Amino acid sequence: DAGVTQSPTHLIKTRGQQVTLRCSPKSGHDTVSWYQQALGQGPQFIFQYYEEEERQRGNFPDRFSGHQFPNYSSELNVNALLLGDSALYLCASSAVTGTSGTDEQFFGPGTRLTVL
Amino acid sequence: GDSVTQMEGPVTLSEEAFLTINCTYTATGYPSLFWYVQYPGEGLQLLLKATKADDKGSNKGFEATYRKETTSFHLEKGSVQVSDSAVYFCALLSGGYQKVTFGTGTKLQVIP
Secondary structure, eight states: OOOOEEEOSEEEEOTTOOEEEEEEOOTTOOEEEEEEEOTTSOOEEEEEEETTEEEEEOSOOTTEEEEEOTTSOEEEEEOSOOGGGOEEEEEEEEOEETTTEEOOOEEOOOEEEEEO | OOEEEEOOSOEEEETTOOEEEOEEEEOSSOOEEEEEEEOTTOOEEEEEEEOSTTOEEEETTEEEEOBTTTTBOOEEESSOOGGGOEEEEEEEEOTBTOOEEEOOOEEEEEEO
8 A cells, every 4th residue: 555645745936836745545534635844843734625625725715726637646736936935835635434524634744835 | 713722832752651731621512532643844743632622542551541631632652762753733513514723733753
């Protein structure tokens, strides 16, 4: 089992550009969540995807958007990059359990985005 | 809304010392509680979890007990090692299709 994988590992962009980050969930998982972790801070929830739809969203602007594919993999897109978007972006996968929600989340190694 | 408060670091201990990292939470309903560990340059790894009141999670010598009456989930280890040096995050997952809410993290440095 490969676990959660993310690509690329590192990325450098300039202000105003757009970026796409990718995530493949752990085998058997159908739910993908994205988090932003600024330096020295805890991860902050961006949004969660299930059945190819955004199910819940944190307090992030519309510049942050995502997509989930039929194979459950996911992309995070950020438009009009700002210096403050520099962070480690973490993807986590989980599985819906029964009708009550999701089980624990398994995290990938993250993508380090630097905006210059 | 949900929130997690954990003691600020950094925490510096000598090898074989006793470790406690305090964590308290605010949440609606009955959340599941977690401790994650992040080693330098890496993502998050689940260290332990507890899903209901009075449950004790344990792993690699670390323990934490879900205390509903004090809304706490303190992390403890009897004898730390240099290899335990990392950042530790307390977190909660509320019932339903909810996000994980993290504390700000506590950096632990263990010196020989």
